[in-house]
Amino acid sequence: MAAGAGRGKAAGKKATSxxxxxxxxxxxxxxARFLKSGKYAERVGAGAPVYLxxxxxxxxxxxxxxxxNAARDNKKNxxxxxxIQLAVRNDEELSKLLGHVTIANGGVLxxxxxxxxxxxxxxGCNVPFYVFAQDNYVVKP
Structure with missing residues (x-):
């Protein structure tokens, strides 16, 4: 019998996770261990932890x-x-999923x-005027 092989195990077979x-x-x-110890349900199926x-x-x-992609856009490595904040908030589905989540040191969009x-x-004389919408204050450039 090979070392590490117990009863009913084939000799030399390596365990795969x-x-x-x-x-x-x-x-x-x-x-799987967290699902069992967390008492979310009395029993946990074999496929549930794989799917999760x-x-x-x-x-x-x-x-x-x-x-x-956001880091590369800001020329950072x-x-x-x-x-992460920019990525989540600019993506519609992730923003909806993490709508009530606060990301520490994330800032705002x-x-x-x-x-x-x-x-x-x-x-009429093709000179641009800038009019501020709130108080109609005109500034010549």
Whole structure:
């Protein structure tokens, strides 16, 4: 009998994790343990932790891809919470999913209300005038 092989096990057979069987990076065994110890239900099926691990891995990959794009747009090599915030809030579905979530050190989306922006007007002599929408104050350039 080979070392490491117990009763009923074939000699020399290496153990494979459920994560590798499912082709996932997230730990299926750990998620199964959390589901069982968390008392979410009396019993947990065999496929439930695999499915949950796949969903969590997909969401993490989606957020990381968008955050990486946001970091590259800002000419940075490292993803910081600001990039995660920009990625989540600019994506419609992720923003809806994480609508009530606060990301620490994330900041806010850059947004200037259209009323506060100067409106450009042209006169008959093709000289641009800038009229501010609130109090009609005219400034010549």
């Amino acid at each position: 459920r994560s590798s069987k499912a082709g996932l990076q997230f730990p299926v065994g750990r998620i 691990a796949a969903v969590l891995e997909y969401l993490a990959a989606e957020v990381l891809e968008l955050a990486g 490292r993803i910081v919470p600001r990039h 850059p947004n200037i209300h259209s009323v506060l922006l100067p409106t450009k007007k042209t006169t």
